[in-house]
Amino acid sequence: MAAVWQQVLAVDARYAAYRSPRCPQFRTQYVRRRSQLLRERAQGGALEGGTRRWYLRLRARLLAQRYGALSEAGSCRAHSGSALRASRTTLDRMEDFEEDPRAPRGHRRSLSRGSHPGAPRGSTDERPPGVVPTPLAEASRAMAGDTTLSENYAFAGVYHVFDQHTDSAVPKVQFAHDDRHLLACCSLDGTISVCRLAPGPPAVLRVLRGHDGGVADFAWSLSNDVLVSASLDGTLRLWAPNDGRCIRRVPDPDGAALLCCAFQPLNNNLTVVGSARHMVRVVNISTGKAARGGAGRLPGRVLALCFDAPGRVLWAGDDRGSISSFLCDPGTGRLTKASRVVVQAGGSITSLSARAWASREAPDPSLLVNACPDRLLLFRVVEEEGSGAPGLRLRRSFPTRHREQPLRSCFCPLMSFRQGACVVTGSEDACVHFFDVGRSARATVNTLQGHGHAVLAVAFNCDESLLASSDAAGTVIVWRRQHA
Numbered sequence: 001m002a003a004v005w006q007q008v009l010a011v012d013a014r015y016a017a018y019r020s021p022r023c024p025q026f027r028t029q030y031v032r033r034r035s036q037l038l039r040e041r042a043q044g045g046a047l048e049g050g051t052r053r054w055y056l057r058l059r060a061r062l063l064a065q066r067y068g069a070l071s072e073a074g075s076c077r078a079h080s081g082s083a084l085r086a087s088r089t090t091l092d093r094m095e096d097f098e099e100d101p102r103a104p105r106g107h108r109r110s111l112s113r114g115s116h117p118g119a120p121r122g123s124t125d126e127r128p129p130g131v132v133p134t135p136l137a138e139a140s141r142a143m144a145g146d147t148t149l150s151e152n153y154a155f156a157g158v159y160h161v162f163d164q165h166t167d168s169a170v171p172k173v174q175f176a177h178d179d180r181h182l183l184a185c186c187s188l189d190g191t192i193s194v195c196r197l198a199p200g201p202p203a204v205l206r207v208l209r210g211h212d213g214g215v216a217d218f219a220w221s222l223s224n225d226v227l228v229s230a231s232l233d234g235t236l237r238l239w240a241p242n243d244g245r246c247i248r249r250v251p252d253p254d255g256a257a258l259l260c261c262a263f264q265p266l267n268n269n270l271t272v273v274g275s276a277r278h279m280v281r282v283v284n285i286s287t288g289k290a291a292r293g294g295a296g297r298l299p300g301r302v303l304a305l306c307f308d309a310p311g312r313v314l315w316a317g318d319d320r321g322s323i324s325s326f327l328c329d330p331g332t333g334r335l336t337k338a339s340r341v342v343v344q345a346g347g348s349i350t351s352l353s354a355r356a357w358a359s360r361e362a363p364d365p366s367l368l369v370n371a372c373p374d375r376l377l378l379f380r381v382v383e384e385e386g387s388g389a390p391g392l393r394l395r396r397s398f399p400t401r402h403r404e405q406p407l408r409s410c411f412c413p414l415m416s417f418r419q420g421a422c423v424v425t426g427s428e429d430a431c432v433h434f435f436d437v438g439r440s441a442r443a444t445v446n447t448l449q450g451h452g453h454a455v456l457a458v459a460f461n462c463d464e465s466l467l468a469s470s471d472a473a474g475t476v477i478v479w480r481r482q483h484a
Contacts, residue, residue: 274302317349
């Protein structure tokens, strides 16, 4: 039944903008109430398959008759087509997920071609040669449990909807480190929201104000006592999220818009920032000064930054479709150019995420990349022969709807010893997509629908019980994982 009400919610969300164009707060209130009523209905019993399809198609027709034609949700380019056609696309996508009568309430099994109900589960004790489990990996394995990927990622419940950034895109959401309920999100309205999901009702704790332009990116320090933000106004700001104070303001030396930022994982006194003038710079946040030798130039505007787990390699993506790597001294912040790979000629690299190893089937260091147009790429990180510089070898490619928006993706945090592994990405089709990186065909594990516009960013909390997603209209949805 969870799949049923999520499909209905997705259809309603696509029409939300038509209901009250002059009162955006009502749109969010409607989606919240609709979600609540559908959850109550789901607890009352299940609908038969024929009744479900009849109701969904009837609902889509009524909305199409009431509000007229609807362009493809989330796309920056208008597409012709009726609302009924868009809704049918939603239904066809979700019909691969059916209720499993043997599974606990809230779990779903995938009936996509490439798996079948009788397929045996892999033993969780198998490990690839040469992989030595760490205590952290063993804890991850225990938290994941003996469940299939489809069961693990049956995120179907809307835990909460935040709308404090209505009508301004939210390009990033991120949970605090090792905290299940502390969430932050930045907006092109120039603010950053710090939200608490529990205990008590979900609420916005404080809104950080001070930037004169949109906030393109932010990052939590390892101890969660500091936030750093990069803004289109050309400044980097340091915040105390506990009380909302701006601790320091650091202007860009070139006066360029700042598009991305990241903490040095081994030295949180250093922050790396990327600018619209093709520069990558390391900044000492204690002094506000650039680190000596901590600068590098890319072929295009710097859209994405991330460090590898040891903090020795910095990856940077630009709007020319290339990924550059730098060797970073964690003590001084000095950058040494290592390599450059053209991943998507004529496109853009909008998101980078690094992991020490993706899964037990793929124990090598990995890099997850959103490449415009229309690709989510998973690379294996290797050492180039001769130079020893970090290189990239393509492992998997997944199709996405990605043409104009700065989409983000992430690894699932608890996939170390689970059979298979998942990555999650936003998409311009207004959906959140889960992909199994170990499946050669039919890699889609789950699809979450509920946004009415392009989904820009996704983020898990530390134990995967909650997933946050944000869209181009300012809505942030927190999804709840269905437990037994």
